[in-house]
Amino acid sequence: MKSITRLTLSLALFVLAGSIGAQEGPIKYRQGVMAAQGGHAGAIAQIAYGGVDHNEQLVAHIDALAALSGMIVSAFEENAFVMEDTPSSAKAVIWERWDEFQEKAGDLESAVSAFSVAVKGADADAFGGKLDGVWDACKGCHETFRKKKE
Ligand code: HEC
Numbered sequence: 001m002k003s004i005t006r007l008t009l010s011l012a013l014f015v016l017a018g019s020i021g022a023q024e025g026p027i028k029y030r031q032g033v034m035a036a037q038g039g040h041a042g043a044i045a046q047i048a049y050g051g052v053d054h055n056e057q058l059v060a061h062i063d064a065l066a067a068l069s070g071m072i073v074s075a076f077e078e079n080a081f082v083m084e085d086t087p088s089s090a091k092a093v094i095w096e097r098w099d100e101f102q103e104k105a106g107d108l109e110s111a112v113s114a115f116s117v118a119v120k121g122a123d124a125d126a127f128g129g130k131l132d133g134v135w136d137a138c139k140g141c142h143e144t145f146r147k148k149k150e
Pocket of ligand 1 (some may be wrong): 108
């Protein structure tokens with residue numbers, strides 16, 4: 001009897017461990033996609049606001065941001081629940097209001113594309129304004145769908 005209980009317990013732990021592994025992947029992945037966006041956006045800001053003189057690398061950062069913004073929807077598609085050992089700032093409302101979340105991701109794609117056109121077309125006047133559009137799109141989603149830092 002005792003051994004059966006032990007067997008049941010270890011089976012339960014095995015199943016739990018398996019599901020933890022499966023949940024950890026999507027959470028870490030979407031955070032990786034976001035952290036990469038943060039990296040490129042931060043680098044773009046340094047170039048655009050004169051922190052560094054690496055104008056020749058601007059287009060590469062924009063192209064990376066464009067590719068990453070196109071990954072948001074699929075990165076969040078799986079509703080991975082939050083676990084203690086894999087903290088996440090994603091709010092549950094993402095999957096309750098999935099259409100709206102997808103729209104916000106689309107807003108960022110459009111903003112990055114408009115910024116890209118302005119930079120590549122050397123439309124210097126439109127440049128700054130279009131970059132503001134990118135920040136607005138990041139903020140527009142975070143405000144609703146990301147937990148505030150404590
Ligand atoms: C469509 C919604 C959406 C858009 C657009 C968006 N984010 Fe996020 N972002 C999130 C959510 C949700 C999280 C929390 C993910 C988690 O912790 O599981 C997050 C997390 C982050 C993080 C923390 C990543 C980590 O290491 O845990 C950074 C940095 C970030 N976003 C930067 C950006 C930047 C920069 C932009 C714009 C270029 C942007 N995000 C656009 C939804 C969005």
